[in-house]
Amino acid sequence: MTFTFSIAFHGSALALELTPGEQAGKRLYREGLSTSDAQLTARVGASGMSVPASVLPCAGCHGTDGRGRPEGNVRPPSLDWQRLAQGKAYTDANLARAIQHGIDPAGNRLDPAMPRFELTLADQRNLTAYLKRLGEERDPGVEQSVLRLGTLLPASGPLAGAAHVVRAVLEDAIAQLNQNGGIHGRRLELVVLDPGDNPASAEQALSRLLDQEQAFALIAPMAPMLDQRLATLLEQHRVPLVGSTPRNGGSLQIFDPMPDLATQLLSLALHARDVLAVPADGLRVVYAGDEQAPLAEQVRERLQQQGLAPAPVQAFDGQPVDGEGILFLGRAQSFTELAQALQAAGRHPYLFAASSQVAGGLVKLPAQWSQRVLLAYPFVPGDWTAQGQATLAGLQQRQHLDPRQASLQVSTLCAMRLLTEALKQIGRDASRERLMAALEGLYDVDTGLTPALNFGPGRRQGMAGAHVVAVELPGPRFTAVAPYRPVPVNP
Numbered sequence: 059m060t061f062t063f064s065i066a067f068h069g070s071a072l073a074l075e076l077t078p079g080e081q082a083g084k085r086l087y088r089e090g091l092s093t094s095d096a097q098l099t100a101r102v103g104a105s106g107m108s109v110p111a112s113v114l115p116c117a118g119c120h121g122t123d124g125r126g127r128p129e130g131n132v133r134p135p136s137l138d139w140q141r142l143a144q145g146k147a148y149t150d151a152n153l154a155r156a157i158q159h160g161i162d163p164a165g166n167r168l169d170p171a172m173p174r175f176e177l178t179l180a181d182q183r184n185l186t187a188y189l190k191r192l193g194e195e196r197d198p199g200v201e202q203s204v205l206r207l208g209t210l211l212p213a214s215g216p217l218a219g220a221a222h223v224v225r226a227v228l229e230d231a232i233a234q235l236n237q238n239g240g241i242h243g244r245r246l247e248l249v250v251l252d253p254g255d256n257p258a259s260a261e262q263a264l265s266r267l268l269d270q271e272q273a274f275a276l277i278a279p280m281a282p283m284l285d286q287r288l289a290t291l292l293e294q295h296r297v298p299l300v301g302s303t304p305r306n307g308g309s310l311q312i313f314d315p316m317p318d319l320a321t322q323l324l325s326l327a328l329h330a331r332d333v334l335a336v337p338a339d340g341l342r343v344v345y346a347g348d349e350q351a352p353l354a355e356q357v358r359e360r361l362q363q364q365g366l367a368p369a370p371v372q373a374f375d376g377q378p379v380d381g382e383g384i385l386f387l388g389r390a391q392s393f394t395e396l397a398q399a400l401q402a403a404g405r406h407p408y409l410f411a412a413s414s415q416v417a418g419g420l421v422k423l424p425a426q427w428s429q430r431v432l433l434a435y436p437f438v439p440g441d442w443t444a445q446g447q448a449t450l451a452g453l454q455q456r457q458h459l460d461p462r463q464a465s466l467q468v469s470t471l472c473a474m475r476l477l478t479e480a481l482k483q484i485g486r487d488a489s490r491e492r493l494m495a496a497l498e499g500l501y502d503v504d505t506g507l508t509p510a511l512n513f514g515p516g517r518r519q520g521m522a523g524a525h526v527v528a529v530e531l532p533g534p535r536f537t538a539v540a541p542y543r544p545v546p547v548n549p
């Protein structure tokens with residue numbers, strides 16, 4: 059499989075060029091820090107309590123983009139200089155008065171939710187200079203006629219085949235959008251970098267994507283070796299990512315159309331209890347491979363929150379395990395080995411697993427396991443509307459993709475759908491902060507290929523459950539036995 063990497067060509071001016079004074083003002087605005095050694099203070103609320111300004115930087119309320127970030131019933135206004143100067147008659151002098159004494163140009167007292175800042179003359183001058191430029195400041199990747207997205211896709215190794223599919227889906231979707239004029243007058247551009255095969259090379263690729271290549275947001279990267287580091291790096295850069303959650307923990311920066319594995323297994327466990335009448339103490343969480351251990355603990359915790367009381371999690375080491383219903387985490391190979399070990403011991407409990415982990419090993423299961431294996435699927439073909447099917451078929455035809463591997467195609471399409479929906483909503487004035495807010499606000503998104511996707515404050519997975527599908531052997535043949543329904547999320 060050959061890969062050609064697009065070397066993105068960027069126009070000249072990237073980030074806003076700031077004078078040293080404006081730069082200092084930016085630091086004050088974002089971090090509450092003075093150029094002198096002095097600690098700046100802010101007085102807050104009706105009582106006028108003093109706190110370091112670094113605890114309450116302007117950006118915390120007015121947003122790094124200066125467009126105001128409403129929280130509860132406090133609504134910090136936009137600090138766009140045009141609006142302040144022309145709309146409200148702000149000048150250098152009365153701006154200083156507003157920031158330091160809380161009085162606006164018309165002589166009104168500003169709400170005490172706006173702190174009063176004690177600033178030196180130099181700090182005030184720098185801050186004012188920066189506020190005048192703030193409106194021009196754009197996040198990386200947002201240019202006059204281009205909006206740049208980035209992703210990490212390995213060109214070799216075990217993930218290369220899947221990466222090729224993801225790339226084809228993204229490029230196809232972007233080509234379609236650009237043919238229709240892009241989004242708010244900007245053409246989308248995709249920068250693809252190879253994360254290599256180890257954590258260090260992946261981290262380097264991610265830094266390059268964000269710093270040199272100036273990706274505005276990330277879409278559907280495949281870099282499992284970054285794992286927890288990914289969340290940290292995204293948070294540092296405040297970059298949103300739409301795509302799959304890394305195994306060890308999500309992040310507020312990551313929006314995933316699909317449910318995570320713990321949620322999928324919880325759907326199966328509730329089906330075991332409610333439909334198959336597996337007793338609450340008959341469920342076991344079993345995992346194969348050390349890397350699955352934290353996930354297994356997470357599943358057990360979720361079960362406990364639902365009043366199910368599984369025994370401690372168990373590592374599968376080739377020996378049969380007991381229990382009437384086994385919730386399995388691990389690879390397809392180990393899943394078949396577990397089934398074999400159980401069968402050799404004359405046991406046929408229910409086996410539950412996520413289709414994404416074990417589907418590859420089902421052909422090897424003996425017929426005795428027919429209807430005893432139940433899998434979680436985030437979506438099934440029954441979810442597909444006529445329009446969804448047409449979209450998928452068009453994609454497969456244009457990109458020569460195998461219709462039997464629809465799963466990854468659908469999840470990538472959904473990620474792209476979420477991102478473009480949010481980009482359309484934020485308008486031309488695109489910033490990462492606004493994109494995050496728009497993604498968080500996406501509700502009841504009809505993809506035509508999955509159940510409706512929903513996000514919300516703190517909610518980062520579009521689906522909160524999975525379909526339960528029984529496996530009939532030999533075959534395998536699949537029957538959906540319980541439709542998708544949201545399961546309770548983490549409290």
Ligand code: HEC
Nearest residue numbers: 114115116119133134135156157162168169171172173175
């Ligand atoms: C704790 C939240 C908070 C912080 C921190 C904060 N502000 Fe405000 N700011 C507000 C709120 C709320 C208002 C609206 C007050 C009102 O409507 O009376 C406001 C109003 C203003 C106004 C008046 C705008 C207008 O339309 O008249 C300016 C100017 C301003 N802030 C600048 C700043 C600057 C510069 C900083 C940092 C040095 C800062 N603010 C820090 C919450 C904050």
